[in-house]
Amino acid sequence: MTAAEAAGPRGGRDDTVAAVVRQWRAVHPGLDTGPMEIIGRINRCAALLQQAEDAPLRRAGLSRPEFDLLGALRRTGHELTPGELARETFSSGAAVTKRLKHLTERGLVERRADARDRRVSHVRLTDAGRDLVDGILPEQLAYETAVLSDLEAPGQDQLAALLGELLMRLEGRLGALRV
Template sequence: MTAVNGGAAPGGGAAADGADTRSSAHLGRADDTVAGVVRQWQAVHPGLDTGPIEIIGRINRCAALFQQAEDAPLRRVGLTRPEFELLCALRRTGRELTPSEVARETFSSGAAVTKRLKQLTERALVERRGDTRDRRVAHVRLTDAGRDLVDGVLPEQLTYETAVLSGVDSAAQEELAVLLGELLGRLEGRLGAPRF
């Protein structure tokens, strides 16, 4: 969200004493970067409804921080998160996929998938074969090395991600998973995203 991703909103400081009390009540629940951004917006636009920033801004911020922090096991084996997600898509579906199917499975663009497939093919983690009936179509599958890599790294990656979430108790994690699932389902329905 533009209002949050820039880090600091116009004005640069905390909200004035006269900021919207409704928004201040929301902010009483957290003291994080987004709370500071909301206070800044309230300082320059006191009547602004900042509710969407408080949710979407935090989702965006968490996603950015997770991507910075969570990939330690992947870095050890020389993989980026998008490359690992591509390998995992091939592993969990258990079958060959076309590049367009890989793009849908990983929520990636076709160009990004093409680049990742090239890199992973060069590392002998995936292999491509042409379709016998249509030379324009390719099929992608894991090599034995690719499958072994996923099976070896995935448990370690999940352990690492469990540690990242360890500051949130299990009941809150379950509630958060349900709420995010509801939000994602609504967004996928509205935006026409594929469901699996």
């Protein structure tokens, strides 16, 4: 049985994670499978949403990490160094270097040397880069709105609030938590 069949075309009662959890409970009845129901679903939702989100971006020839980089420059409204971009987009410095090279070649960002510290450079959007971000963003948000529209508005608010709380605590914790 495929995942899609398990979920049912429409009006099915279970998502795929529920089915997986049921299987685990049958095999290991003693285990507390509670965390799976949250973490498994978050992972699965992220995978599905990312796949869906990619559609509008791909039309513009951008990957999501590339868009995140451009978006960081756009939303902060000022230049950022490669290191700041790495922190802002939660990726490694090496990845940022590669993306910057690519985006520079495409004329979407520009670099400027720092006057005082010659190790650092400052990256900013070109006009073309800014226009691209501003053009894509509404399209992207509209698409995301459509994707989420299956969930009632109050459910969306609750979900956003709960995820916000979880995320806030994860971010506060996970840096320190070493097991």
